[in-house]
Amino acid sequence: MIGDAKITRRVVVLSDVHLGHSATQVGEVKFLGPLLEGADEVIFNGDTCEQTVSAWREKGRAQLAELKLLCARLGAEARFLTGNHDPDVDGEGWMDLRGGQIFVTHGDMILSDVAPWSLECIERREKIREVVEEFKGDVSTLDGLHRRTQLVEEELRPSEEPRLGSKGRMYLWTALWPPMRPLNILRVWLTMFAKAERFTERFRPTSEVFLFGHFHRPGIRRRGSRIYCNTGAFMRGARALMVELEGEWMTVRAIIRDKDGYFRPGDSCGSFRLRDQRSRSK
């Protein structure tokens, strides 16, 4: 009966809200309300708020508190997973849902250098390589890989204020320089599903679904018998998707914005029937 109770919960998964960032589209937490309504549980899959850049940290902290209050007011249990922008959020690095059917993690563990498109990664390439090569832990386990990822992310922490306009108007332009940035962005976008497949095969070979974010590139792919969904991002120039889990169904929806600025569930981009949780455990 406990399994039945869990399976009837309506769970929503979002990622990369980036509260506090000058280029997030979520200027006010209330705009997320319609996405959270009716959910029993909301999983924020990393980069929910900004914790690594001092100029954005305080706003990110205050808005994270607001987000928790909003979820509580709507009767939704808020659960957080860490991302490279919010390594200190109150949550783990990954999550297994429905007895392991669904594997959820931000996606920063997929790449050894975490964020090859970032200026910090380009400028500190040698140092990052050293951290990766000198790591003594066991990266064949998720615990070990997560620890190495955290060490790389400490090296990637920006040492100066962001080189953006005050309201993030320059955000999209900053992706073009140095030229290595757009090249690296294109490269990871073209390869992210193949890399996600290798990662999931290695760490959760029996999962049916892998949910991730991090790459700010929404999409759904079926590779083999598994569904991969990147939920995109709420950043300027990007699009976000929401995942709904209810009963035996997983639905991926577009997110639309109404004229008042509220984000709302849009059309379905795909519905997938999940195998019966009880039959899996036999």
Ligand SMILES: [Fe+2]
């Ligand atoms: Fe992000």
